[in-house]
Amino acid sequence: MKSLYVSQQGCYLSLSQEQVLIKKGQTTLNQAQLPLIEQILIFGKSQVTTQLIHTCLKKEIPILYLSRMGYCYGRVLPIQRGYRYLSRYQQVLTPLDRLLVAQAIVTAKLKNSRVFLMRHHRSHPSTNLEMAIQQLDYLITKVSCTESTEQLLGTEGAGAAIYFSAFGDCIQNPDFIFIARSRRPPGNPINAMLSFGYQVLWNHLLSLIELNELDPYQACLHQGHERHAALTSDLLEEFRAAIVDSLVIYMINRKMIDSDQDFEFIEGGCYLNEVGRRKYLQAFLIRMEEIIGVDKQPRWDSLMRQVKKFREFVYSPSRKYQPYLIR
Amino acid sequence: MLLYIITYDIPCNKRRKKVSDLLEGYGTRVQYSVFECILNHTKYCELKKRLLKRVNMNEDHLRFYPLSKHTRQTIEVWGDVPVTSQTHSTII
Numbered sequence: 001m002k003s004l005y006v007s008q009q010g011c012y013l014s015l016s017q018e019q020v021l022i023k024k025g026q027t028t029l030n031q032a033q034l035p036l037i038e039q040i041l042i043f044g045k046s047q048v049t050t051q052l053i054h055t056c057l058k059k060e061i062p063i064l065y066l067s068r069m070g071y072c073y074g075r076v077l078p079i080q081r082g083y084r085y086l087s088r089y090q091q092v093l094t095p096l097d098r099l100l101v102a103q104a105i106v107t108a109k110l111k112n113s114r115v116f117l118m119r120h121h122r123s124h125p126s127t128n129l130e131m132a133i134q135q136l137d138y139l140i141t142k143v144s145c146t147e148s149t150e151q152l153l154g155t156e157g158a159g160a161a162i163y164f165s166a167f168g169d170c171i172q173n174p175d176f177i178f179i180a181r182s183r184r185p186p187g188n189p190i191n192a193m194l195s196f197g198y199q200v201l202w203n204h205l206l207s208l209i210e211l212n213e214l215d216p217y218q219a220c221l222h223q224g225h226e227r228h229a230a231l232t233s234d235l236l237e238e239f240r241a242a243i244v245d246s247l248v249i250y251m252i253n254r255k256m257i258d259s260d261q262d263f264e265f266i267e268g269g270c271y272l273n274e275v276g277r278r279k280y281l282q283a284f285l286i287r288m289e290e291i292i293g294v295d296k297q298p299r300w301d302s303l304m305r306q307v308k309k310f311r312e313f314v315y316s317p318s319r320k321y322q323p324y325l326i327r
Numbered sequence: 328m329l330l331y332i333i334t335y336d337i338p339c340n341k342r343r344k345k346v347s348d349l350l351e352g353y354g355t356r357v358q359y360s361v362f363e364c365i366l367n368h369t370k371y372c373e374l375k376k377r378l379l380k381r382v383n384m385n386e387d388h389l390r391f392y393p394l395s396k397h398t399r400q401t402i403e404v405w406g407d408v409p410v411t412s413q414t415h416s417t418i419i
Binding site: 002003004005006007008011017018019022029030032033034035036278281282285289 | 353
């Protein structure tokens with residue numbers, strides 16, 4: 001997936017034949033080949049000309065407007081993309097079908113969290129990690145006994161609490177401390193990186209869901225309503241530990257990010273600043289373009305594969321949905 | 328993904344400009360009328376379809392050479408522009 005990320009402020013994107021020119025003042029910062037781009041993400045205050053918007057609409061390239069910390073304000077999409085033809089199939093999914101998928105997703109999330117902790121336990125053993133791994137093990141067996149989505153969400157919440165209580169033990173860089181997960185606003189640099197990462201990944205997933213003509217508002221685990229694209233949140237669960245958490249830990253332990261220089265505090269929250277955002281996006285891209293697996297595909301492909309699997313499930317619910325597992 | 332060498336010979340200035348503008352979007356100009364594009368099958372078909380609208384078959388002349396991965400590794404370049412590599416996402 002080739003994307004154009006504009007994380008600098010005050011840029012000006014315009015169209016010149018088949019190229020997107022990215023300017024700041026009089027200087028051209030870069031240019032990108034429009035036919036090869038799949039989406040444009042604009043973080044913060046940069047301008048896009050109407051001509052470019054029109055061309056993107058014609059070519060079905062979504063433009064996403066996000067805040068500097070990654071919250072999505074909205075997207076520019078052509079009208080025909082809004083007609084989701086699989087939506088009808090999604091609406092007739094039975095509550096049981098949905099619950100089974102939701103269970104599969106939560107199981108995958110817990111398993112992936114567990115694998116993540118186990119990998120760190122192997123290199124840096126600690127009793128805290130060992131305990132969390134055992135507790136997660138127990139919860140994984142519990143998931144199949146849940147009878148309602150509420151119960152399932154309870155199990156998932158318990159899992160997340162256990163996981164994040166041990167998450168701090170994976171950090172080997174004394175400049176960073178992690179005690180608990182906090183969001184809205186994120187309270188410290190690690191939470192800022194986690195939130196930003198989840199948001200960016202969430203938006204990428206949403207685009208893929210739209211691309212596959214699924215209705216993002218019809219979900220299995222999360223409660224969908226007109227403003228929450230819950231299916232995106234559903235599919236994100238499997239990837240949190242595998243992609244975002246491991247990237248955050250990697251960047252911190254390798255000292256690729258600086259706790260003083262790369263963050264800013266606004267109204268009691270901690271956010272990545274311009275330099276930090278850029279560093280993060282760069283590392284994120286390298287990771288997503290890494291070739292992995294037996295079939296030698298970039299990591300991007302695993303997102304696409306999951307969305308396609310969900311699509312297959314919608315067509316024939318009896319075939320079940322297979323979530324993403326790290327191994 | 329294959330590397331395509333696309334060359335053209337177009338006498339009319341207007342059409343030549345249009346063709347070269349289009350090719351700029353899909354690849355890199357390595358000589359005045361030689362482009363290198365790394366494309367998948369869909370993008371390659373799309374490019375050809377769009378080119379077809381901008382050329383006049385009676386006067387113009389275009390060539391498309393696909394290069395396999397094996398051949399791509401043995402390309403030699405003498406002089407300036409390096410061999411085109413696959414485009415990645417851009418971060419500003």
